Amino acid sequence: MKQLTSNPFYKFVLFPIGQILAFILGAGITLSVLVILLAYIFRGSVTNLDLVERTLVILPKVLIDGITIGFVYATIALGYTMVYGVLEFINFSHSEIFMVGGVVGVELLRYLEAQGALASMNQYVVIALAILLGMFIAGSLAVTVERVAYKPLRNAPRLVPLISAIGMSFFLQDAVRLILGLTTGEFNVILPKFGTFDEFQTFNVPGVAAPVQLQNKTILLIGVTIVMLVGLNYLVNGTKIGKAIRAVAQDRPTASLMGINVNFIISITFLIGGALGGAAGVLFALKVTRLDPFVGFFPGLKAFTAAVLGGIGNLTGALLGGLVLGLLESFGASYLGVFTQGAFGAEYKDIFAFAILIAILIFRPSGLLGQTVGQKA
């Protein structure tokens, strides 16, 4: 056993993937069992349709929706949680970093389309380019924002950088709005159609009557985020830089005494968080097909919530929080209408999800994984 845990392949590939799978299965199965139970309990009160059947028919799609958006939340949440880990403050401009990453990625695609190159290039090369550019710009922007808006305030009371972050968030929104207005005159950033990402893959799952359909872009989104999460895990737990990040998170002055360049490490943290946010932005754009300068607000807020739910400052917690929140939201949206006969619809999904979050936080104020894992970042 000891040999196994020290095997790098196990430690940096198998274990994190297993962890992700365990989280998905855990949250997914718990919620599925819960709704099926509820459907059995309430089936008598419904007259004109079979509640159990209706619940089961949409269940696979609900799970997929929840996992997909959960991965987006988790990827953004990592940015919040890493910054909290090293600086202990909430970087509220992170939702705009996410938006900028998405906008940059889509603008690259639009540029390629205008050049006539989009249709002839390999679709995976194109999307990889868009993701990389989105990561690069978003990461650099995050570092710049830190240098300009947070670093001068590092020794100020904690509320001060928080306000600076909120200001930065407004600044970035309106800066993007201004730039888009001046360059393209368009408010909506619309993803050009290319490749086969909209097409479906059909899977026959044993035991489920209807085949499960997955859009190619959903598979891509989940695949890319898993690769990034595994990569991040390796970076933080398997490299010297990661060790330095963890050291700064645990005790900044001591880390500095040990010869760690604290400013550099903080910049690196913002770079990584921003790049993850940027990649999430491009993948989100691929999924929803349209962005605007204000599109980051809600995913950002949800991701922040996910980070708190998982235990802010804890990387595994952010992943778990994102997936749990995504699934909760998806289940709430799809089943509230079914169970209440349309009296409460998808519009109440946030109230539902947040009510459960509050309940969880009452019993675990430091988040799902906040206490059990000692180390931050």
Add this chain to the structure above:
Amino acid sequence: MSKRLNLVIALLMVASLVLAACTGGGATEGGNENESGGGAAAPKLIKIATQSPLSGGQSLLGVDIKNGAQLAVEQLSGPLTEMGFTVELAPYDDQATPDVGVANAKAIVADPAILCGVGHLNSGVMIPSSEEYHAAGLAFVSPANTNPVVTTRGYKEVNRIVGRDDVQAPVAEAYAFNELGAKSVYIIHDKTAYGQGVAEFFRKAAEKDGMQVLGFEGTEETANFDAIITPLLAANPDVVFFSGIYNQAGVFFKQARDAGYEGTFMGTDGMDASGLADLAGDALVKGGGMVYTSVAGPASAYPKAAQFAKDFEAKFGAPPQPFAAQGYDAAAVCLKAIENAAKAANGEIPTRAAVADAIRALTLEGITGTISFDSIGDLPKAKYFIIKVNATTGAEWNKNEIVAELEFASPGMGE
């Protein structure tokens, strides 16, 4: 050193922020530069305000309402100029947001040179803003608001030159039920006064006809519609009725079609913008296609608007969006009423109350038809169009085809 550099960068950012705010503010408050000199130095200055979204996702429609009004002021203010007045347009950006609209309304009523106004695009903005106009006695002519409440409060100052949702929604429902043969419908609205209002009227009509309402959802979501699409696909309605504005609906239509919905999309006049086709692409023509009702037909529906469309394109470089012609006519109503009131006041600047009265007494041959107002400020008879979308890009928007053109009397104070 680097600290100083950071300070410089920070200052630069603040400066650009202020600059951005200034340019934004300039567009927002338009005629502000005249405010100091205007009232006193030029006693014969008359301003017509416009309020519509000039920025943000609905600006495509809002800017063209303003442009339509601007064209009217340029072309039709001749009689007033001859009487010695200077007529100016004062455009305001309501950002499709009630708070901004009300704040602008306060600024508008505080400007004594403004005698009449054109606006808004959104009923949810018009209703609270018009409380300010009513309190100040300032007449407003709406080029686009269809929520019945706009006029059923019975305010003397509030008028509109388009039809109403309590007629429009039943017209849409009748088309779905009789022409499309729809047996079931899924209704989605945008939680605004306009969207939810239309949705309620549609639901009422559907229930009366015995059409099955499989879902009734409100959403402010603009990006990820999975949560609505999954139950919708399971319910598989014949028709999805979206009552809201194109920038939200376009994204939803595309995602729903991609996810495998095959039925017909329907909507109301909020869908009538080329941006819908830019957002939704071929989702609008695949499967059961997309049909919408409107209180404002395309320019081709109005024989007298041909010249307007030409002038508009020559001046602004793009064909007019829907409601631009209504913006033109609303401003024409203002100009004519001010002219009549000024004549009655022996060439002096008329009072706001006199202008409001003159509007109600008016009969005007506008480019969208004959305009006159009943006792609450509605057209006695308004036109309603049913339009089938054939466009897959914004540039093709004029390929859409009018399936039916109907005329109904205003329901007055309603139910």
